[in-house]
Amino acid sequence: MAQIVVDVMPKPEILDPQGKAVTGALKRLGYTGLSVRQGTRFEIEVEGEITPERLEQAQVAADSLLANTTIENYVVRVGE
Amino acid sequence: MRVGVVTFPGSLDDADARQAVKLTGGEPVALWHASDSLQGVDAVILPGGFSYGDYLRCGAIARFSPVMAQVIKAAGEGLPVLGICNGFQVLCEARLLPGALIRNDRRTFYCQDQNLRVESSDTVWTNAFTAGDEINIVIKHGEGNYQADAETVRMLEAEHRVVFRYLGNPNGSVNDIAGITNERGNVVGLMPHPEHNIDPVTAPNQDGRPFFESLARFLMAKVGA
Numbered sequence: 666m667a668q669i670v671v672d673v674m675p676k677p678e679i680l681d682p683q684g685k686a687v688t689g690a691l692k693r694l695g696y697t698g699l700s701v702r703q704g705t706r707f708e709i710e711v712e713g714e715i716t717p718e719r720l721e722q723a724q725v726a727a728d729s730l731l732a733n734t735t736i737e738n739y740v741v742r743v744g745e
Numbered sequence: 746m747r748v749g750v751v752t753f754p755g756s757l758d759d760a761d762a763r764q765a766v767k768l769t770g771g772e773p774v775a776l777w778h779a780s781d782s783l784q785g786v787d788a789v790i791l792p793g794g795f796s797y798g799d800y801l802r803c804g805a806i807a808r809f810s811p812v813m814a815q816v817i818k819a820a821g822e823g824l825p826v827l828g829i830c831n832g833f834q835v836l837c838e839a840r841l842l843p844g845a846l847i848r849n850d851r852r853t854f855y856c857q858d859q860n861l862r863v864e865s866s867d868t869v870w871t872n873a874f875t876a877g878d879e880i881n882i883v884i885k886h887g888e889g890n891y892q893a894d895a896e897t898v899r900m901l902e903a904e905h906r907v908v909f910r911y912l913g914n915p916n917g918s919v920n921d922i923a924g925i926t927n928e929r930g931n932v933v934g935l936m937p938h939p940e941h942n943i944d945p946v947t948a949p950n951q952d953g954r955p956f957f958e959s960l961a962r963f964l965m966a967k968v969g970a
Contacts, residue, residue: 680890680892680917682847682852685852730809733805733838735845735892735894736892
């Protein structure tokens, strides 16, 4: 089945406490020089072909529900 | 004074909010998230809790519930709306208030009595206070860190729409913001829980009462006019 992927990330200027916690845990495990920011990935299964209309739909869905554009950026793309 | 209190799946403080309305002389009306009727109430409270399990983002799914479509419409027409904690998050997701609430900067869930300063008495929900009043209201949240872009924060400050500020910022909120209002002053959102500071049996003080007295004063003045 065709798939659309939406990746949502906290905006660079917005503090990411989850990412900071993961970064701290990695450091404790001995990994150095790594800094993590944590986001969300949505995999949307699509019935039928992925058309420009379908992508447009996903764009609108991302903008209104999947991401909060006050604090997050998102990218809509066709999945593998 | 009929005050609707919305119950979403995962709301926790809806019963306390209804009790607070009752103890301050109002008539509480239970509103259900899946209903598109506000039952002709004079005001709406969106209570605290974890609507829809906080899935996706706090308040993000509640914002699209049938009752919220009516709340958004009525708020635009001037209906008094108070969002407490999760209710504040819902109001921000619904874009009735600007900005967003993210995880506390110290990654800790805070449950404590919190000192606040009332910054504006020019709203439906705070006109019984005097700007500068220092009050103490309970907070209990993990995601109460208020953030907005610099331009929005400047606008909120310039228009005196910051309603409450933390005295001792517990969560990293920009400019110590604990609560804000919309342009018209009928929609107020805050992280602290005034409905818990009502009953002398369970609360260390009654600093939550003026919220409900403010609403009563506003509604009386409206009837008078």
